[in-house]
Amino acid sequence: MPSNPRRYFQAALVLAISLAPLSEAWAQTDGTGLPLPRFVSLRAAEVNMRTGPGVQYPVEWVYHRQYLPMEVIAEYGTWRKVRDWQATQGWIHQSMLGGRRTVIVTEDMRTIRRRPETKSAAVAKAEAGTIGQVLECPGETGWCEIEIGSHQGWLRRVEFWGVYRDEVIK
Numbered sequence: 715m716p717s718n719p720r721r722y723f724q725a726a727l728v729l730a731i732s733l734a735p736l737s738e739a740w741a742q743t744d745g746t747g748l749p750l751p752r753f754v755s756l757r758a759a760e761v762n763m764r765t766g767p768g769v770q771y772p773v774e775w776v777y778h779r780q781y782l783p784m785e786v787i788a789e790y791g792t793w794r795k796v797r798d799w800q801a802t803q804g805w806i807h808q809s810m811l812g813g814r815r816t817v818i819v820t821e822d823m824r825t826i827r828r829r830p831e832t833k834s835a836a837v838a839k840a841e842a843g844t845i846g847q848v849l850e851c852p853g854e855t856g857w858c859e860i861e862i863g864s865h866q867g868w869l870r871r872v873e874f875w876g877v878y879r880d881e882v883i884k
Contacts, residue, residue, distance in 0.1 A: 752786050753878075763805065775804060815847065858883070
């Protein structure tokens with residue numbers, strides 16, 4: 715057994731470096747096999763975002779917007795590392811997240827159209843911060859069909875956050 719403390723340090727360092735990719739890969743997947751990143755939404759009207767994956771970590775943000783879209787970027791057990799539309803990141807327990815696909819309008823006032831065409835008739839106007847449910851996003855267009863309250867229509871993908879650029883939703 716070597717008596718040189720420097721060797722122990724070097725061995726520990728090599729072990730830590732070799733295990734780092736494994737721990738990162740483990741945090742990137744979960745038993746459900748769902749892809750990362752992916753969009754989800756807040757399930758409750760009040761949701762805590764923590765600085766780490768566990769109740770022992772402090773609450774950094776409290777969201778008060780049910781159905782606000784979130785992007786899951788990592789997973790650790792029952793905790794999901796998420797990013798919101800303003801790029802704020804933190805950890806939320808999986809029970810506070812749902813599969814309902816929603817979007818948030820990111821631009822000023824936007825027009826929801828009857829058909830996915832800029833000259834189509836207006837159905838409604840949506841202000842920045844408005845949350846809507848995704849109904850359909852065909853891959854060949856830059857539009858998605860959404861529902862906000864009792865209004866249903868089409869909005870260009872560049873006018874909201876919550877759907878990937880080439881994502882198809884049926």
